Amino acid sequence: MRPTHYMDTKDLSKNEYDVLFGLADDIFSHPDRYIDRLRGKVLASLFFEPSTRTRMSFETAMLRLGGSVIHMDSPDNSSMKKGESLEDTLRIVESYADVCVMRHPVSFTQHKLVPYLKEMHLINAGDGNHSHPTQTLTDLMTIRHTKGRLDHLKIGLCGDLKNGRTVHSLFRHLKEIEGNHFTFISPPGLEMPEEYFDGVDKNSYVEIQSLEEGIEDLDILYMTRVQTERFASEEEGLGFRGSYALTKKILGKGKEDLSIMHPLPRVDEIETEIDEDPRAHYFLQAKLGMIVRMALILFLMEDENGKDS
């Protein structure tokens, strides 16, 4: 039985990831085969935090599968403004849609809503600073494309590692895969939180502050922005802005086959001149995100025989 919802990367087994990425590869090569697969089905997008890529890539993914999309503009324009609970809102959405993609500023909100659902599939599109599992799918898809494997990689995670949910999800997944080594590059105060190191071998990572020093032997450099909206005050967050900027000079120290990634939006973490460098993979990453989200929607909505589940 396939899982009904996708809340965290651990929701799928290794075999299920193999099936999911196999499906994504096939969609990438033969998108025409999928244009009618979900005709008559409806995806609802519920975003309680700003989003460009995640929301649009899910909506486009559903349209490219032949399905339709509904969305709630903003909580301010909905019945929640009149005092409706999130549980009730979701139950109502369930009577309209087959699958719902939801982002919320409070960690674990989507997880708590699962018990209220009877039929609709729920996908976590980011919960607070906790996790962003479909960004991880996007990242894994990109690493498979550019490196051909997910194991034995030297991975640098740089920026706001305390508040960035993308790096939390990505680290939680990649640390379970054999031979991966991590270089955490962050300013003091924005380090990867202790709780993510449970069961992690001390030899499998280093924590440093200098990007210039850390970049040298990396296979992947994953840049992130300072999550200013998650600090107690905006000033506090802005104080960290500009901590890291990948410049051409620093990139000069990187390997020839380094893969530069970023979940986007970029603020000032990567000089725009680098966009033309063949090692810049962040726009490819966004494109592959749509493909792997098509695969995820199909994977959850169909069983092994391609029938509705």
Ligand code: NCD
């Ligand atoms: C990320 C997020 O929302 O956490 N954005 C995205 O979905 N690509 C990263 C970020 O906002 O910095």
